Amino acid sequence: MTFKLHCFGESGNSYKAALALQLSGLDWEPVFVDFFGGAARTDEYRALNPMGEAPLLQDGDHCISQSGVIQQYITDKTGKFGGEGDDKYEVLRWVLWDNHKLSSMCGMTRFLMNFLPEDKRPQEVIGFNQGRLKAAYAVLDSHLEGRDWIVGDGITNADLSCCGYLYYPEPFGFDRADWPNIDRWLTNISDQPGWKAPYDLMPGSPADRA
Amino acid sequence: MTFKLHCFGESGNSYKAALALQLSGLDWEPVFVDFFGGAARTDEYRALNPMGEAPLLQDGDHCISQSGVIQQYITDKTGKFGGEGDDKYEVLRWVLWDNHKLSSMCGMTRFLMNFLPEDKRPQEVIGFNQGRLKAAYAVLDSHLEGRDWIVGDGITNADLSCCGYLYYPEPFGFDRADWPNIDRWLTNISDQPGWKAPYDLMPGSPADRA
Incomplete structure (x- = not known):
């Protein structure tokens, strides 16, 4: 099962989730949210995330939002990035x-x-x-x-x-x-293997709107 | 062992931790941080919390800061307020x-x-x-x-x-x-048993400085 991350390049909050997925080794793919074009305010997107925010992680039918929660979910799946003990x-x-x-x-x-x-x-x-x-x-x-x-x-x-x-x-x-x-x-x-800068890791950038 | 919460009445972040302690049934007492008098910037306080913020929970020698972390700590101790399952x-x-x-x-x-x-x-x-x-x-x-x-x-x-x-x-x-x-x-x-308003639950209020 491939995780889908609804995200867009300009979003640093999306980047936090994308980078955690990328460095975790999980199988994932980005889904472009045309935030500046109003996509996060559509009924379709609000049905996935009533707060109308990106990022949003889809794991099958399970939707998770807030970058810190997505990070915790990745930690629970992989045992990575959560810190040892206390x-x-x-x-x-x-x-x-x-x-x-x-x-x-x-x-x-x-x-x-x-x-x-x-x-x-x-x-x-x-x-x-x-x-x-x-x-x-x-x-x-x-x-x-x-x-x-x-x-x-x-x-x-x-x-x-x-x-x-x-x-x-x-x-x-x-x-x-x-x-x-x-x-x-x-x-x-x-320096971590697999690291990419925000606009290389996620679709969408100011250059697209120039 | 009584938990000590370093806090002051005006601090809504302190209130989050104080209210969690209060409603959890744990044994706790507030310790006044004279924030407006500069107490959080003293070396003594910074030794407990380098970020210089309140609230700060002391559980014996163990110091915990950030209201959300204190809440999680209380949840881990009591099983309360964490939500069921996912x-x-x-x-x-x-x-x-x-x-x-x-x-x-x-x-x-x-x-x-x-x-x-x-x-x-x-x-x-x-x-x-x-x-x-x-x-x-x-x-x-x-x-x-x-x-x-x-x-x-x-x-x-x-x-x-x-x-x-x-x-x-x-x-x-x-x-x-x-x-x-x-x-x-x-x-x-x-309406929860034990609930108190911020200035009743924690020491210090604007009235003290009027």
């Missing part, structure tokens, strides 16, 4: 932190700065978010001092969650050069 | 959604509107956040149509997470009267 709490801690402080802010700020028309971009909001993001990068960079991975001795869902938006080329106030520990850690992840 | 994915889905879309936005917006000096409140950010929040309330209210609880037939961490900021009296753009399903569901939660 590390599972640390993994969940960073997945929640990422949702609360990092990816939610990166995703929104990147959207406002790149995918809204120039005259619709709320500059005060963008500036405020970038301040919040700087504090989040500092927490992550400081934690990664002397560490190869966020939790324990290998890659976990903590890494696969927190990296979700950090490989994208569009500007949103993040520069790897400013954060040496994050930079090194992102290379550790991209 | 419902665990649905519970996690809503906990993540709450962190991503609801509580993070409520908490920030409430802080900006109530705990910053009046001349420091970024009005464009507040307005933008309230728009995002309205979309989140609509998702939750629509989901609760015909349901007593977010997942399954009883109270879970999904409820205990999503309700975190919704009992507070300070204005942040939420009025129970606007959302009848949310209103009914908040009453279902507050």
